[in-house]
Amino acid sequence: MSDSEWITRKDHGGGVFEIRLGRGPVNALTPEFLNQIKGEFDAIAVDPDIRAVILTSPFKVFSAGMDLKAAREFDIPRQQAVVRGLNEAFLAIYACPKPVVAAINGAAIAGGMFFVLCSDVRVAMAKTKFGLAEVQVGVDFPVGPLEIARATLDGNIARRLMLTGQTIGPIAARNFNLVDIIADDAEDLMGYALKEARTLAELPAGAFASIKRQLRGDTITKIETAMAAGANEPANGWFTEETVPAMTKVIG
Numbered sequence: 001m002s003d004s005e006w007i008t009r010k011d012h013g014g015g016v017f018e019i020r021l022g023r024g025p026v027n028a029l030t031p032e033f034l035n036q037i038k039g040e041f042d043a044i045a046v047d048p049d050i051r052a053v054i055l056t057s058p059f060k061v062f063s064a065g066m067d068l069k070a071a072r073e074f075d076i077p078r079q080q081a082v083v084r085g086l087n088e089a090f091l092a093i094y095a096c097p098k099p100v101v102a103a104i105n106g107a108a109i110a111g112g113m114f115f116v117l118c119s120d121v122r123v124a125m126a127k128t129k130f131g132l133a134e135v136q137v138g139v140d141f142p143v144g145p146l147e148i149a150r151a152t153l154d155g156n157i158a159r160r161l162m163l164t165g166q167t168i169g170p171i172a173a174r175n176f177n178l179v180d181i182i183a184d185d186a187e188d189l190m191g192y193a194l195k196e197a198r199t200l201a202e203l204p205a206g207a208f209a210s211i212k213r214q215l216r217g218d219t220i221t222k223i224e225t226a227m228a229a230g231a232n233e234p235a236n237g238w239f240t241e242e243t244v245p246a247m248t249k250v251i252g
Contacts, residue, residue, distance in 0.1 A: 015051030034085025063112025138246030
């Protein structure tokens with residue numbers, strides 16, 4: 001699949017659009033992919049024909065997070081580029097004035113978990129897992145993902161996920177309010193996601209956008225302020241001396 005096809009749209013009618021993340025084989029995140037995600041959600045935000053979005057993946061993994069094989073070779077400009085991408089792409093989803101439903105068909109790990117945390121409704125397959133593995137690969141959290149995690153996660157699940165890097169399954173994720181609905185199979189997953197998206201699409205769009213901003217505005221402002229102050233371009237890059245060895249160990 002070419003770069004231009006990493007993100008595709010499918011119109012389900014009634015203003016509901018499926019946004020398929022298609023950077024195979026595991027939707028690993030790179031600066032270029034993140035920039036495309038930001039551009040897509042910037043366009044969605046102002047498109048009057050779109051009333052609700054469903055995020056999907058055609059792969060067995062929803063998103064495995066950062067492309068570690070590529071990242072091991074990142075110099076400081078590339079490290080800064082991926083920090084900017086993570087901040088801006090996930091802010092664009094988190095701040096999107098349209099309803100966003102995540103249809104999670106496989107593992108959502110590290111950066112991939114933020115597609116879930118940024119969404120308004122989360123539907124997950126019975127056989128999936130969730131985690132924030134940044135600590136295992138020797139990096140901390142850029143300001144965008146950090147503030148989204150702080151705003152979205154209960155303190156105890158944040159401690160469990162962010163300090164250990166361990167994964168949890170869908171039942172634990174539902175118990176911690178990370179997931180709203182568990183689907184038995186792919187057909188049920190899309191069925192539930194479409195039902196939720198169609199219900200949200202029928203709500204008064206202006207009121208939905210305003211209330212979402214009321215709920216998330218403080219976090220959005222924190223992220224925007226930090227980015228304006230230089231958080232997108234850490235002077236010494238993102239990685240430390242621990243990072244590449246830790247990435248190599250995780251890759252195996």
